[in-house]
Amino acid sequence: MDNKRKSDKEKTGLSPDAKVAKNDNQPLLFSEVIASDPPLSISPTLDPPSSNPTADQFYLNIEGEMDKVRNQLPSLKVEAQLILTGILSVCSLLSEKCQTLEKEIAKKKNPSRISPGVNLEKEISDVKNALLSEKAEKRFQSELETSDRLIKITDFPIDKLSSENPLPADLKNVIVGDDQVLKNSLRNCKTIPLIKKGDSLSKLKEKNVTHIPILLETDNKDKKFDALNILSDKFTTRFHFTASLYGIAKKIRKDLKEKKFKSNDQTFDFSSQEDCQIKIRPANTGKSLAVSFRLNSKDKWTFISYANARIDEQGNSSPILYSNLQWL
Secondary structure, eight states, X not given: OHHHHHHHHHHHSSOGGGOOOTXXXXXXXXXXXXXXXXXXXXXXTSOOOOSSOOHHHHHXXXXXXXXXXXXXXXXXXXXXXXXXXXXXXXXXXXXXXXXXHHHHHHHHHSGGGOOTTOOHHHHHHHHHHHHHHHHHHHHHHHHHHHHTTEEEEEEEEGGGOOSSSOOHHHHHHHHHTTOHHHHHHTTTOEEEEOOOTTOOHHHHHHTTOOEEEEEEEOSSHHHHHHHHHXXXXXXXEEXXXXXXXXXXXXXXHHHHHHSOEEETTEEEOOTTXXXXXXXXXXXXXXXXXXXXXXXXXXXXXXXXXXXXXXXXXXXXXXXXXXXXXXEO
């Protein structure tokens, strides 16, 4: 019995208990499609293939499996939707490019069928560049999600601390106090003092520093807003961008302050508007930055455009793309 189980596992990559019967009505999972015997077997929900399924049929089956996952996305949490959407996008791109490569490789075996002008090296390079671009886009969206969970306290009083080198837990205890609602909202949150490395309380006091900025990274947006409602009555709080997004936001402000542009059939020129304020925040979609303005603090915010960028592995951003803005 043990030998048989071992043989099955070596043969398919799955234990016998994990295998799905070919004759039942359960669709095969993508992992089961790859691991099953033969390795290119088709889901029973499609027309049964020949004993040697074609590459086109195999890729059709992959797309079918991905469609099943897409149909289940609305029932998942937002975080899971974002992760799976990214995975599906990459898988779809790979599937498309692999089909192209397989066709050209097949033609190369038969020179008379090679398409004129086809460059396999360029095809491979295109796949690599597309994947890097996809990663950079997802990195930008990840930075947006992180920034949307941050709270910056700008005036934390250091005289509330007794330790010369306070731990993050010491800072959070002072911030929370006896407030149970705040304690629950900031449970598991990261507490980061925004001071220079090596600065101790005594050094800060020697410089006549009485308050320091503190950064809080909450679990999710809901906890952030619950905490913010209480913290804004105790401290001065500000929105905070990650380092990469800060550079992008700074560039957006510079663009809008120095250039004349058109948005929603209106022409804007903020170069002479000294009191003009520009607000940049992660959009509700989690995929871009929403840019708004007001000419003074008494006005309501007016939406201008969405802004998108990509962030590479070194933290550098691509040129900013505006969805609803035309430079004049």
